[in-house]
Amino acid sequence: MGVVAMWEMLKEAIVAYTGLSPATFFTILALALAFYYAISGFFEPPPPPPRIVEREVLPPPVEVGEITEEELKAYDGTDPKKPLLMAIKGQIYDVSQGRGFYGPGGPYALFAGKDASRALAKMSFEEKDLNGDMSGLGPFELEALNDWEFRFMGKYAKVGTIKKTVAATDGPAEDSSQTEDAAVKDEGGPSKNPDEYAHPKEVAVEEVAKE
Ligand code: HEM
Structure with missing residues (x-):
């Protein structure tokens, strides 16, 4: 047809x-x-709206003053009502806005509630480095640490400082050298200047490295 x-x-x-x-x-x-x-x-279904990242409205950072490393542990993010805190070189920062990094399940959750100086300096995630002990760090490690500190100073609010404790009050110290160092250092009473948190020896190394 x-x-x-x-x-x-x-x-x-x-x-x-x-x-x-x-x-x-x-x-x-x-x-x-x-x-x-x-x-x-x-x-037609409207084009998907631009993804709005829901930002929790965070309460303003609260000063915690001078607290011990032990007390800092309470701010590791497990209690959602508490701010998320982390310390570098004895300076405590409110990292609540970085909950994605430091909150439970985050890639850097292990730093939360701790002075992570040693870990950050050594780029280490090892348990033994998750503390504020800066003894024996090399110039490059101290420089890396300073870079982290600089970053934190620019990004997060400083809300307190770590109170150095006599090791005995915190139970058996993991690292005996730390205890000795602290003992030697604290001879003249606790330092009021947070910048003096660094072991004098390391400060010297750092300054040499900078020159
Ligand atoms: C395979 C290696 C690594 C990769 C690919 C990596 C990747 C990243 C990325 C993409 C960010 C987000 C940066 C931003 O958006 O501002 C970040 C943040 C961060 N990284 Fe790593 N990282 C690595 C290793 C490490 C190590 C070894 C450490 C320390 C021990 C570390 C500590 C941190 C910290 C503390 C932050 C958060 C900084 C902040 O609060 O702004 N990272 N990392």
């Missing part, structure tokens, strides 16, 4: 079934299609 014959059949069918002339039928069909596309455009 040729195309012409098919066309004739189609026209007859249109007339038979719709009672409309083929021209009217196709006109209505075209209008209906145009109308459909015009209308369906309105009902």
